[in-house]
Amino acid sequence: xxxLVFALISPEQKHANKISDQLRALTIAWSRYGYHGEFxxxxxxxxxxxxxxxxxxxxxxxxxxxxxxxxxxxxxxWQKKGFYQGIKYLINTGxxxxxxxxxxxxxNCVGLxxxxxxxxxxxxxxxxxxxxxxxxxxVRNNQQYQLSSKDTSQIQAIxxxxxxxxxxxxxxxxxxxxxxxxTIKSFGEDINNCRFDLAQYANKNGFTQxxxxxxxxxxxxxxLTNAQETFIKRIKKQLAHAQNGVFxxxxxxxxxxxxxxxxxxxxxLFSVAAGFKPYRILFSQGYHQDTQxxxxxxxxxxxxxxxxxxxxWDGVDFVGFVRKMxxxxxxxxxxxxxxxxxxxxxxxxxxxxxxxxxELTKWGxxxxxxxxxxxxxxxxxxxxxxxxxxNRQALLDELSLYDNSYIWWSxxxxxxxxxWYYSATQRKRQxxxxxxxxxxxxxxxQINGADHNNIAVNGLSAxxxxxxxxQQHCDELSPQNLHRVDIQF
Numbered sequence: 001x002x003x004l005v006f007a008l009i010s011p012e013q014k015h016a017n018k019i020s021d022q023l024r025a026l027t028i029a030w031s032r033y034g035y036h037g038e039f040x041x042x043x044x045x046x047x048x049x050x051x052x053x054x055x056x057x058x059x060x061x062x063x064x065x066x067x068x069x070x071x072x073x074x075x076x077x078w079q080k081k082g083f084y085q086g087i088k089y090l091i092n093t094g095x096x097x098x099x100x101x102x103x104x105x106x107x108n109c110v111g112l113x114x115x116x117x118x119x120x121x122x123x124x125x126x127x128x129x130x131x132x133x134x135x136x137x138x139v140r141n142n143q144q145y146q147l148s149s150k151d152t153s154q155i156q157a158i159x160x161x162x163x164x165x166x167x168x169x170x171x172x173x174x175x176x177x178x179x180x181x182x183t184i185k186s187f188g189e190d191i192n193n194c195r196f197d198l199a200q201y202a203n204k205n206g207f208t209q210x211x212x213x214x215x216x217x218x219x220x221x222x223x224l225t226n227a228q229e230t231f232i233k234r235i236k237k238q239l240a241h242a243q244n245g246v247f248x249x250x251x252x253x254x255x256x257x258x259x260x261x262x263x264x265x266x267x268x269l270f271s272v273a274a275g276f277k278p279y280r281i282l283f284s285q286g287y288h289q290d291t292q293x294x295x296x297x298x299x300x301x302x303x304x305x306x307x308x309x310x311x312x313w314d315g316v317d318f319v320g321f322v323r324k325m326x327x328x329x330x331x332x333x334x335x336x337x338x339x340x341x342x343x344x345x346x347x348x349x350x351x352x353x354x355x356x357x358x359e360l361t362k363w364g365x366x367x368x369x370x371x372x373x374x375x376x377x378x379x380x381x382x383x384x385x386x387x388x389x390x391n392r393q394a395l396l397d398e399l400s401l402y403d404n405s406y407i408w409w410s411x412x413x414x415x416x417x418x419x420w421y422y423s424a425t426q427r428k429r430q431x432x433x434x435x436x437x438x439x440x441x442x443x444x445x446q447i448n449g450a451d452h453n454n455i456a457v458n459g460l461s462a463x464x465x466x467x468x469x470x471q472q473h474c475d476e477l478s479p480q481n482l483h484r485v486d487i488q489f
Contacts, residue, residue, distance in 0.1 A: 023066035066199025081190035099185030111168020133172025241335035250275030315373035459484030
């Protein structure tokens with residue numbers, strides 16, 4: 001969404017501490033799964049909105065440190081909105097100054113929860129850039145209101161004013177909306193089910209003490225809020241099982257696979273062992289009968305399962321083959337990275353069939369895919385176990401053997417594992433070490449993946465990319481955009 005800018009509300013430097021720094025890092029990192037633009041960072045909502053109003057962007061999504069967007073993998077045929085689709089829906093419906101979650105204070109004042117808010121900047125400017133309205137416990141003559149009889153999530157103005165103690169933040173945005181007959185939009189379940197406020201009680205209950213700990217050290221903390229507890233459970237699940245993880249399908253699209261139109265086809269493809277994107281790369285870039293397919297992954301099981309698919313599947317009825325594979329490589333021995341709430345034991349096979357049909361459509365149908373698969377599975381394959389963050393030498397040695405090659409590393413430098421254990425500065429250093437080494441051993445290799453900020457990288461050689469990377473400033477707030485096509489990972 002090009003008409004949306006993110007703003008982060010952080011404590012003033014004199015009030016910042018290790019806890020706020022940890023919460024800030026979580027907010028930024030999890031935002032990068034869906035947002036690739038620059039962050040505005042200020043100490044207050046009013047400061048952030050005034051800065052946002054200086055841009056030519058229409059909407060501003062405000063997050064306080066500790067707010068985390070937890071976008072889920074929903075299948076398209078479920079027609080279920082996630083966080084970003086929910087925000088897009090609010091934007092498309094219009095006629096509001098602010099959207100978020102409101103609450104009523106002890107003195108009957110209505111305010112806004114400031115962990116996450118969506119502001120229409122055009123409306124904000126037309127109203128003269130009003131103050132958000134801090135909770136100051138002053139008595140004011142405010143617009144009276146009532147809850148809608150049809151929908152209690154809606155607030156309606158009553159044509160008179162009453163004395164009110166403004167003990168809630170955001171009271172002024174509420175008041176202006178009531179007076180101007182602007183709808184006060186509620187986020188609703190689609191958005192709220194995909195976000196956490198981790199900051200609540202974090203200064204007291206020990207939540208941030210768990211950040212960065214190994215799975216075995218993440219012990220139960222009874223004082224955690226429901227949001228913190230749910231978040232920690234999801235983290236533990238990924239940290240415990242991701243190194244045995246297997247992706248049968250690709251979450252990201254194929255739109256970034258730009259044909260190079262070179263006179264010769266690839267001599268080698270290097271790819272993480274996930275889904276069918278490796279073979280789509282061959283389809284888009286061209287290959288010959290001796291093209292080497294080198295699959296690498298930090299998950300042993302991903303390599304084993306991929307090898308099993310290549311050697312045993314004929315390219316027809318993938319769903320039927322997966323049924324057998326689940327028995328050959330059962331959970332929990334293998335951690336299948338499936339869509340929201342699903343395991344092999346709870347699989348709705350109609351969902352799997354629908355997903356497979358969508359994959360076939362991308363290839364032009366059953367026969368087009370089968371022919372390509374039959375050709376590709378005959379190519380020489382090699383499987384390399386390596387972790388790009390800390391143990392990549394075997395892969396670099398292999399890369400050095402080819403001049404006409406292509407590599408896809410997906411979002412290996414931006415995983416739950418990486419931003420649980422490493423800071424933004426450390427992730428950038430790991431990534432810089434990788435692209436420097438890659439440019440040294442395989443300068444002409446065409447590259448594809450995501451950088452340390454989860455921003456797409458494509459359309460350049462390793463050497464070209466490394467040179468351009470060093471010429472531009474970037475950090476977690478201001479990412480680079482060195483790609484021809486931007487996609488979500």
